[in-house]
Amino acid sequence: MSVALPMTLASADTLIGRAQDRTGLSDFGPDGWREGLTRLVAAMSVHDFNEAARNRVEGRLIDVLATRLKIEDWLARHPELLEQEVKRPVFVIGLPRTATTALQAFLATDPQWRYLRGWEVADPTPPPDIATEQSDPRWLAERARSHDSGDLGQNLHIQEAGGPVDDAALLRFDFRNQELAWPVEPYQRWWRDCDLSTTYAYHARVLKLLQSKRPPDRWLVKAPWHNFHLDDLVGQYPDAVLVMCHRDPAKVVPSVCSLLKTLHKGAFGDAVMTPEAIGAFVLEHLSISIGKVMAFRRKHGDDRFIDVSHAGFNNDPFGTVDQVYGRLGLSLSDTARGGMEAWLERNRKGAHGEHRYTAEEFGLTTARIREKFAEYVERFQL
Numbered sequence: 001m002s003v004a005l006p007m008t009l010a011s012a013d014t015l016i017g018r019a020q021d022r023t024g025l026s027d028f029g030p031d032g033w034r035e036g037l038t039r040l041v042a043a044m045s046v047h048d049f050n051e052a053a054r055n056r057v058e059g060r061l062i063d064v065l066a067t068r069l070k071i072e073d074w075l076a077r078h079p080e081l082l083e084q085e086v087k088r089p090v091f092v093i094g095l096p097r098t099a100t101t102a103l104q105a106f107l108a109t110d111p112q113w114r115y116l117r118g119w120e121v122a123d124p125t126p127p128p129d130i131a132t133e134q135s136d137p138r139w140l141a142e143r144a145r146s147h148d149s150g151d152l153g154q155n156l157h158i159q160e161a162g163g164p165v166d167d168a169a170l171l172r173f174d175f176r177n178q179e180l181a182w183p184v185e186p187y188q189r190w191w192r193d194c195d196l197s198t199t200y201a202y203h204a205r206v207l208k209l210l211q212s213k214r215p216p217d218r219w220l221v222k223a224p225w226h227n228f229h230l231d232d233l234v235g236q237y238p239d240a241v242l243v244m245c246h247r248d249p250a251k252v253v254p255s256v257c258s259l260l261k262t263l264h265k266g267a268f269g270d271a272v273m274t275p276e277a278i279g280a281f282v283l284e285h286l287s288i289s290i291g292k293v294m295a296f297r298r299k300h301g302d303d304r305f306i307d308v309s310h311a312g313f314n315n316d317p318f319g320t321v322d323q324v325y326g327r328l329g330l331s332l333s334d335t336a337r338g339g340m341e342a343w344l345e346r347n348r349k350g351a352h353g354e355h356r357y358t359a360e361e362f363g364l365t366t367a368r369i370r371e372k373f374a375e376y377v378e379r380f381q382l
Contacts, residue, residue, distance in 0.1 A: 009045045010058055012038045019065030028065075029072035029205075032198030036175030036191075037061070043184035053268050057182075067123065068173050071209065074125040081127075084208045084217075089237050090328070092222035093230075093293075094245035095286055097255040099310045101166070102347070103245060104222040106317060107324070108164045109339035110332065113220040115164035118142055120210055122169065129213040160346075166223040170206050174199040178225040181263040183272040185281060192288060196229040200236035227289040230296040240304065243324060244293070247310035248382045249286070249373040250359065250366040257282050257364075258357035279362030287372045294375060307380070317344060 010018075012034070020026050044057055075081060092104045108115045119138040120128050133139055139162065146161030171177035176199040178191060211217045226233055226242075234240055257278050264272055273281070297305065306327050313320045321340070325332055359365055370377055 009041060009049065009054060012041045015041070015058060015061050016065060019062050019069060022062065023066050023069045023073075025069040025073050027072050027076065028068055029075070030198060030202065033068070033174045033176075033202075036194075037065075039187050039190055040175060040179065040184060043187035044182065047183065047268070047272055049268070056267065063122075064169075064172050064175075070125045071173070071206065074127070075205070075209065078212075081208050081212045082205065084212065086204050086207050086211075086219060086237065087217060088239045088241065089207075089219040089221055090241045090243060091226055091233065091237075092220070092243045092245065093226045094224060095227070095247065095249065095252045095256075095290065096224040097252045097259070098224075098245040098247040099308075099313050100222050100224055100245045103243070103308060103313055103320070104164050104220060105160070105347075106340055106343055107321070108220055109343050110336035111339075112216055112218060112330070112333075112336070114211060114214070114216050114218055115220045116167055116170070116210070117162055118165045121165060121167075121206075124206060124209055127209050127212050127214065130215060131213075133214065164220070164222065167203065167221050168223060168225075170203045171196075171199055171223075171225070173206065174202045178228075180225075180260065180285075181267065183264060183268070188285065192228050192285075192292075196232040197235060200229075200232050204236055224289070227293045230293065234300075234304070241306065241328065242304050243306045243308060245308050245310060245313070246380045246382060248370075249290075249377065250369045253279075253282055253286060253364065253369050254357045254359040254362060256286065257362040275361055276363035279359075279364045282362070283364060283369065283372055290373060290376045294379070309380075 015037070041061070049057065092100050094100050104115065107113060117128075117139075119136075119142040123138050128136060128139075143161045168177050172179075174196075176191060176194060176196050178188060180188070207219060211219075230242070257275070260273075260278050260282065261275060264278075306324055308320055308323065317340070318337075321332060359369065373382075376382070
C-alpha cells in the first residue's frame with residue numbers, strides 16, 4: 001500500500017512564471033512586492049502539505065500574481081485612470097471581532113458609500129461599470145455562489161453577496177497582507193514592522209481603477225490589520241478618517257482564536273497549531289496591534305478618529321450612525337435608513353446561529369488578557 005508523501009511548495013520564482021504563462025503578461029508594475037512573496041512562500045514551506053492543501057496555497061498565490069499582471073496591463077492601456085483622486089476615505093479599524101464588519105456592512109447599505117465587493121477585488125479588470133454591472137458575469141457568479149451556499153459561516157463572519165468585503169486582497173497584491181488565516185508566524189512577525197508605503201500606494205492604485213466607471217467615489221474601507229501601519233496609511237491618504245471600534249479584549253481574543261482554529265482546519269485539515277499555540281500567538285499579535293494604535297494616537301492626536309463601542313453600536317445602531325455622520329458632515333436619507341433597517345432585521349442577534357468559545361480552551365484567562373491590554377482597557381473604559 002503506497003503512502004502519500006508531503007508535498008513541497010513551489011518556489012516564488014516558479015509561481016511567478018506560472019502566473020506569467022497563464023496571462024501571457026510579464027509586467028508586475030511598481031517594485032516592492034517580491035520580498036513579501038518570497039517571505040510568505042518561505043514561511044508556508046516549513047509545513048508538510050497534502051496535495052490538496054499545496055494546490056490550494058499555490059493556486060491562491062498564482063491567482064494574486066495573475067490578477068496583478070492584469071491590473072498593470074489595464075493601467076498601462078488606460079494611464080489616465082491614475083490621475084483620479086481618492087478623496088477623504090473612511091477606514092473602519094480596531095481589533096477584529098469588535099463589530100468592524102457589521103458596522104461597515106450596516107453603513108454600506110447607504111448608497112452614498114463606495115465599498116469593495118468580493119467579485120470586483122477578485123477580478124478587477126475590466127473595472128466595473130455602473131451601467132452594466134447588474135449583468136456582469138462576475139457579479140452574477142457571486143450571487144449564484146451565495147445562493148448555493150446559503151448563510152454558511154455567517155455565525156463566524158457576516159457576509160452577503162454584493163456586500164462589502166475587507167481590503168485584504170488589495171494589500172495582498174503587494175504581498176504585504178497580514179495573512180492571519182495561514183500558519184505563517186515568521187512572516188506575520190516580519191509584516192508587523194515592515195514598510196507598507198508601497199502597499200498603500202498600490203491600494204490607492206486599485207481604488208482608482210475600481211472607481212473609474214463606478215461611482216460614488218466616497219470610499220468606506222474596513223480591516224483590523226490597518227492598526228499595525230497607520231503611519232503608512234495616512235502617508236498615502238492624508239485626509240483619511242479612522243472609525244475605530246472598541247470591545248473588551250477578553251471577549252475579542254478568544255473569539256479570534258476560535259476563528260483561526262476554524263480557518264486553519266478548513267484550509268489545511270488537521271490543525272497545524274495547537275489551541276494553546278493559537279492562544280499565545282493571538283494574544284501577542286493583537287496586543288501589539290493595539291499598542292501601535294495607541295502609540296499613533298499619542299503621536300498624532302485623536303482628531304482623525306471616530307470612536308465607536310461594540311455595545312453602543314449593538315444597542316443603538318442609529319445613534320452610532322448619527323455619531324459617525326455628524327463628524328463627517330453627512331446626512332441620512334429616508335431611503336438609506338430603510339436599507340439599514342432591513343439589514344438589521346436580516347442580521348438580528350441569533351439570526352445566523354451562535355459562535356461559542358472560551359478563553360480557557362486556548363490556554364488563556366480573562367485576567368491575563370485584560371492585563372495585556374491594560375492601557376487600552378482603561379483608556380476606553382472596556
